[in-house]
Amino acid sequence: MPLVEMRDVRKSFGSVEVLKGVSLSLEKGEIVAVIGRSGSGKSTLLRCINALETVQSGKIVVDGIDVTAPGADLNLLRQRAGMVFQSYNLFPHLSVERNVTLALKLVRRMDQAAARRVAEQVVTKVGLADKLQAYPDELSGGQQQRVAIARSLAMQPALMLFDEITSALDPELVGEVLRVLEEVAREGMTMMLVTHEMNFAKNVADRVIFMHEGRVHEDGPARETLAAPRTTELGAFLSAVLH
Amino acid sequence: MIREFSPADVVYLIAAARWTVLLALTAMVGGGLLGLLVAVLRIIPLRPVNWLAIGYVNLIQGTPLLGQLFVFFFGLPLFGLSVEAWTAAALSLSIYASAFFGEIWRGSLQSVSPRQWEAGAALGLTYPQRLFYVILPQAVRISVPPTVGFLVQLVKNTSLTALIGFVELTRASQIITGATFAPLPVYLTAAVIYFAICFSLSQLSRRLERGLHAAR
Incomplete structure (x- = not known):
């Protein structure tokens, strides 16, 4: 059974239909880059998977949880599908350590000591062990985003969703975040990333999904699809991004 | 029987001011608890x-405090409930304060970015957990200046209960003026006492803000 299964998903904001019948599935361990123009529905697609957006019709099943069923346990779903945002969204009133331990303690019911050990472990993994007691506003954008990744990793999700996580960063800070992503990818995490980093998509992702006007326009192995697009829309998009 | 305004009168005024402070404190606690409820009912x-919460706020904010005082003091006895001046004053000031606190705190809660709600949701936090651990602590810091600003108003508004x-500071001033026919020194003394209370409040607010900032 695939980890994520979407069937004919439709989503509108007011009278604007953003997703016009999207179907796709994601196997465990797969790394999928979602690309496309702004407004093509790629971020919305991601946000529907962990139910930050509710869909008008269609079916989404994530790790056995029917997201679209009425009364679905969304808090459980979101523990299984972690998400990292473009704007980091760290909690500014909490230290790095407490940003990570908050959900461990409240959701996972870990005691202080156990939660701390997990925090130390994941924050070390993203290379910020010396910043455990720092507050978000004392960190650079790249560091904040690495903490956000650590915070999500700490919950041991089955799947991680990354929503343009390098788009708000200064160019010189993008590399450090992508290196952390590669590390997470190497450890076998199932990942779905909305990204504009075509090199990253080509080198790290197994698969590329090209969204165009609210539909999955192309879906195939990353290298081949990016090297030889089958549709003119993807060709035009790639030449616009790469040049 | 006209006598001079004497130091004993100043002592009497200061003693009466304790009722002003007590009334303001009661309204702060009562209005604060009720106001928190109003704020939460406004955003859930x-x-x-x-x-319902909007209607309540509009009703209380849109009518004069004096009218509310009269409703409690003269209105409740019509239903066979006799109320003392203290009870009527404490009740109406608490209700009055709750509407204003409710709106101040709602505004503070809503000024925390919706992305903070999302970040909490994305970690699997329940709605109350997001509210209490993520949003409230950030909102409290934002709300300190307007909250204290309203508290200062509240202290001065206790004078309407005269x-x-x-018998609080203003009523006591009226009584002494009646005996001394020296309104200017009496009311000036009262004004100094009001100022002392309100000034201490705003100083407290400054410290609180600094403290909250240091602790994030």
Whole structure:
């Protein structure tokens, strides 16, 4: 059974239909880059998977949880599908350590000591062990985003969703975040990333999904699809991004 | 029987000011608890409840405090409930304060970015957990200046209770003026006492803000 299964998903904001019948599935361990123009529905697609957006019709099943069923346990779903945002969204009133331990303690019911050990472990993994007691506003954008990744990793999700996580960063800070992503990818995490980093998509992702006007326009192995697009829309998009 | 305004009168005024402070404190606690409820009812995603809270706020904010005082003091006895001046004053000031606190705190809660709600949701936190651990701590810091600003208003508004015969600073001033026929020194003394209370409040607010900032 695939980890994520979407069937004919439709989503509108007011009278604007953003997703016009999207179907796709994601196997465990797969790394999928979602690309496309702004407004093509790629971020919305991601946000529907962990139910930050509710869909008008269609079916989404994530790790056995029917997201679209009425009364679905969304808090459980979101523990299984972690998400990292473009704007980091760290909690500014909490230290790095407490940003990570908050959900461990409240959701996972870990005691202080156990939660701390997990925090130390994941924050070390993203290379910020010396910043455990720092507050978000004392960190650079790249560091904040690495903490956000650590915070999500700490919950041991089955799947991680990354929503343009390098788009708000200064160019010189993008590399450090992508290196952390590669590390997470190497450890076998199932990942779905909305990204504009075509090199990253080509080198790290197994698969590329090209969204165009609210539909999955192309879906195939990353290298081949990016090297030889089958549709003119993807060709035009790639030449616009790469040049 | 006209006598001079004497130091004993100043002592009497200061003693009366304790009722001003006590009344303001009561309204702060009562109004604060009720106001927190109003703020939460304003933001939870339940339309009818939101409307109820909005109606309450509009009713209280849109009518004069003096009128509310009279309703409690003269209105309740019509239903066979006899109320003392203190009870009527404490009740109406608490209700008055709750409407204003409710709106100040709702504004503070809503000024925390919706992305913070999302970040909490994305970690699997329940709605109350998001509210209490993520949003509230950030909102509290934002709300300190307007909250203290309203508290200062509240202290001064306790003077209206003189009109239902509650003996606080203003009513005491009226009594002494009646005996001394020296309104200027009496009311100037009262003004100094009001100022001392309100000034201490705003100083406290400054410290609180600095403290909250240091602790994030």
